[in-house]
Amino acid sequence: MFTLHPTTTAQEADRLTIGDPVKFLSMDGLETLDTIADKWETSKGVTLEFTNTEETATFLPAPENAFHRLHRLRMENDEHAQRMDALRPRFDALRTRHEDGTAPRAVSAFNLFQTPPALAARMAALVPEGAKSILEPSAGLGRLYTAARALHPKTRIDLVEIAPECAGELYSITENDNFCTLTQKDFLEMPEMPCSFYDAIIMNPPFKMRRDIKHIMHALNYLKSGGTLIGLCLAGAIREKHLMPLCTSWESIPAGTFKTEGTRVETILFTITK
Numbered sequence: 001m002f003t004l005h006p007t008t009t010a011q012e013a014d015r016l017t018i019g020d021p022v023k024f025l026s027m028d029g030l031e032t033l034d035t036i037a038d039k040w041e042t043s044k045g046v047t048l049e050f051t052n053t054e055e056t057a058t059f060l061p062a063p064e065n066a067f068h069r070l071h072r073l074r075m076e077n078d079e080h081a082q083r084m085d086a087l088r089p090r091f092d093a094l095r096t097r098h099e100d101g102t103a104p105r106a107v108s109a110f111n112l113f114q115t116p117p118a119l120a121a122r123m124a125a126l127v128p129e130g131a132k133s134i135l136e137p138s139a140g141l142g143r144l145y146t147a148a149r150a151l152h153p154k155t156r157i158d159l160v161e162i163a164p165e166c167a168g169e170l171y172s173i174t175e176n177d178n179f180c181t182l183t184q185k186d187f188l189e190m191p192e193m194p195c196s197f198y199d200a201i202i203m204n205p206p207f208k209m210r211r212d213i214k215h216i217m218h219a220l221n222y223l224k225s226g227g228t229l230i231g232l233c234l235a236g237a238i239r240e241k242h243l244m245p246l247c248t249s250w251e252s253i254p255a256g257t258f259k260t261e262g263t264r265v266e267t268i269l270f271t272i273t274k
Helices: 033-044 066-094 117-125 143-151 164-174 208-222 237-242
Strands: 002-004 021-024 046-050 056-061 133-136 156-161 180-184 198-203 223-234 249-252 267-273
Touching: 117 143, 117 223, 117 267, 133 143, 143 156, 143 164, 143 198, 156 164, 164 180, 198 208, 208 223, 208 237
Parallel strands: 002 021, 133 156, 133 198, 156 180, 198 223
Antiparallel strands: 021 056, 046 056, 223 267, 249 267
């Protein structure tokens, strides 16, 4: 039986469930059993129904009257207001994102898996120092372009992208870049490039239906003698057969590298020096 007295804490009383018997205990006779019961009924919103003796009662839910209901609603509203006030700085920071261009934009395209930023930076670092022209034939949303431009601010970069949605985003990224051209077209259907041959080609081609092999072989037609192609391809025996003999380097990318981009596909980072 649970013993209830004036110093009982709320945490201790939380052990009570509906229908539990309760025993009252006054402290040094300073408080009567009725006083203890009244205090608990008022503060905890319960009814203590006395049984056949004055020392025990049953813990029962109390009916909520209008005053208790309004009091409970006010307390809930106050707690909600405190939570909202704590979140206010976050919402203030987000309020102007659509005006200043920092809001995220949803863009989708077939077989679009962007190069993770860290990998893009690593690939851009493999572009030879002093390269005067770079081709990116499947530019997506510009991860490789951004990484390459950071390291080569004055180098000519030509971008090709088949998806209109991605090309639109690329235009907004590159419109003030006087050393960049953008073509919205299927790379495999382009017999000529803006620049006949390139010092470097950097690419993350589509993998589906072995299109990565087709894109890479087509890109080699536009690589200068002595130039470097830095690319990604799907891991597997077919790519090893067709591409590995051409490569200067061939490295398996750690599993899960593309997890943040929506796929767990295993890939290869390779370079080809012509």
